[in-house]
């Protein structure tokens with residue numbers, strides 16, 4: 040397996056890095072956060088990202104994308120993670136695109152994918168049913184009613200849920216799990232914005248007899264579980280890449296502060312108690328880089344060890360972002376807990392991202408299970 | 413067929429023909445070959461294997477051919493390692509010469525010195541030990557006091573070294589000695605090769621908490637060293653020492669992935685879990701104690717992440733052709749701390765059964781784990797302590813202020 044970036048990925052990383060530095064530094068995140076914009080992202084910026092091809096990285100060429108693969112979108116998310124860029128990239132271009140590409144009929148693909156690629160359409164994946172990740176759908180049901188389905192139940196913490204045009208919902212049907220495409224304006228669907236500590240978009244959704252026509256079934260009824268698991272792994276690898284970006288940046292911000300702030304007549308970075316903690320964090324980051332690269336490339340290389348590698352990456356990056364965000368705040372002293380300094384923003388993002396599709400404990404547990412203990 | 417594929421085929425054939433049967437079996441506790449003038453082999457196949465590989469230069473596959481090395485490039489070396497792993501061949505030679513001295517000689521020694529010493533390292537004819545540390549100079553190595561003074565064609569060496577691993581079994585010692593002023597301390601040090609087969613060199617083994625005595629105090633009393641044994645320039649020994657230390661740390665780092673045979677893992681299984689399962693409650697193949705299970709998983713994941721990182725960094729270094737760098741400190745630090753953790757988890761799982769000293773109801777594997785656990789405590793001390801590695805990372809990698 041290759042643990043160095045391909046040329047394409049290196050190019051995308053470069054391009055996104057420039058974009059993020061120029062267009063979406065953390066001041067951009069702050070301005071979106073502090074505006075009255077309930078969508079929590081900037082449509083103009085999203086349009087520009089789409090023009091650069093970022094929304095279509097996982098979309099096959101015949102539907103208007105570039106099909107650069109997960110390694111491609113991974114480095115993009117990593118760079119955007121560094122500046123906390125809020126965008127629909129994760130929910131729409133990773134989750135939505137993966138589900139539609141894997142299970143959609145030709146018609147559905149034609150309808151949705153080109154619109155996603157050009158930045159006109161956003162989606163979200165309504166999956167979780169509680170505050171802790173559970174990979175098995177259990178509460179929300181889809182009941183057959185003639186040639187339609189009726190959906191009932193409640194979904195929690197849907198990333199981008201309060202603005203997404205199309206909701207892909209996972210529900211329990213008579214003999215398994217099924218996926219449906221739901222319009223955000225459907226009758227019986229109540230969407231409640233759930234404002235999270237990281238100021239990104241998230242929603243809870245209540246479905247009361249929401250009617251689904253047969254053309255909006257995604258894939259086969261009762262047969263979605265395998266694909267769901269596959270796509271969850273894709274999403275976990277992708278969010279790990281974003282988290283790695285955040286962790287790297289939080290670390291660099293902290294190191295810079297250690298080199299700049301003076302107390303007792305010297306730079307605080309000369310204190311060994313701080314140096315050693317910084318060196319430990321650096322070492323953990325080096326390990327995270329390898330795990331993330333491996334988890335992004337293992338899909339393309341069709342490794343039969345994908346779930347384990349993905350759990351490795353999510354757990355390891357989760358632990359490390361957790362550590363660095365805490366230590367970063369501490370090493371800033373008083374200013375670390377002010378809104379003015381960026382380090383606290385990474386703390387908030389770290390905790391929310393840690394929870395997405397399984398925290399470190401969940402993934403250690405899964406790794407143990409997959410390894411046979 | 414590509415050149416590399418051809419090389420793989422030839423290598424496989426060669427190994428198949430030349431690796432003696434005993435050397436395809438897993439390593440035994442006394443099965444390691446250390447070479448040297450008084451080399452002991454516990455099986456004749458060991459000798460044969462060393463001889464065949466040594467002649468081909470494959471004990472040091474990437475070293476230049478003119479000094480008896482294999483002359484392989486990065487990819488060929490990888491192929492060789494893979495093919496040896498596939499066949500399950502044993503490491504032919506364990507040697508400070510291969511791991512530490514040789515690479516430094518290749519960089520700093522004169523042509524004549526290379527011709528004299530490197531082929532003997534490759535063939536395992538001379539066994540080397542490392543004489544750096546002194547009773548008063550450990551982490552602060554550059555404060556060392558062992559003195560060498562010129563006397564015609566020779567240097568006369570006086571002083572004491574300590575923690576000299578295997579000194580009592582070695583033929584030659586590479587040392588750091590003071591040839592100049594005590595201050596500035598880094599600038600009066602030279603790198604000398606000393607033959608231990610003389611009355612001026614004495615060794616005295618030290619007993620460790622693990623019960624073993626792998627290292628010694630080494631005393632020099634008017635030891636005689638020909639001037640041709642000075643490596644690099646007079647008073648410039650610190651350059652050589654630093655270079656060599658990086659190779660040493662790299663070697664020590666990779667040990668973090670080895671460890672106990674009992675807990676060595678297959679491709680996807682967990683050795684740690686397999687071992688633990690013999691001692692703790694298991695239900696439907698799952699370790700019931702959730703706390704222990706999480707700890708094992710965390711440790712396994714760290715092994716996994718660490719080996720991916722070693723691989724990544726070697727892939728990255730492939731084209732840049734740099735030797736080991738300050739980043740080696742990361743590996744030394746992580747490898748040794750990780751190995752210590754692994755053994756603490758084994759102890760936790762095995763309970764008192766991992767704390768036996770001898771006799772009783774303890775199996776040989778259990779007794780070995782007890783001793784290995786004690787041995788791991790040295791991992792974060794030898795070759796520069798973990799604190800020293802953290803200092804190096806802070807200052808040299810992160811560039812934090814002094």
Ligand SMILES: Cc1cc2nc3c(=O)[nH]c(=O)nc-3n(C[C@H](O)[C@H](O)[C@H](O)COP(=O)(O)OP(=O)(O)OC[C@H]3O[C@@H](n4cnc5c(N)ncnc54)[C@H](O)[C@@H]3O)c2cc1C
Nearest residue numbers: 542543544545550551575576577790793794795796797799
């Ligand atoms: C198994 C083993 C094999 C060895 N083999 C060899 C060998 O073959 N040849 C050889 O020459 N040497 C060998 N050594 C010696 C080894 O290199 C030294 O033990 C090591 O460098 C530490 O020195 P010290 O023991 O004097 O500890 P000290 O330097 O006295 O350290 C004591 C404690 O203080 C800490 N400390 C020291 N300085 C600092 C600092 N600046 N900042 C923060 N903390 C600090 C250390 O980390 C440690 O925790 C071996 C050691 C072991 C354990």
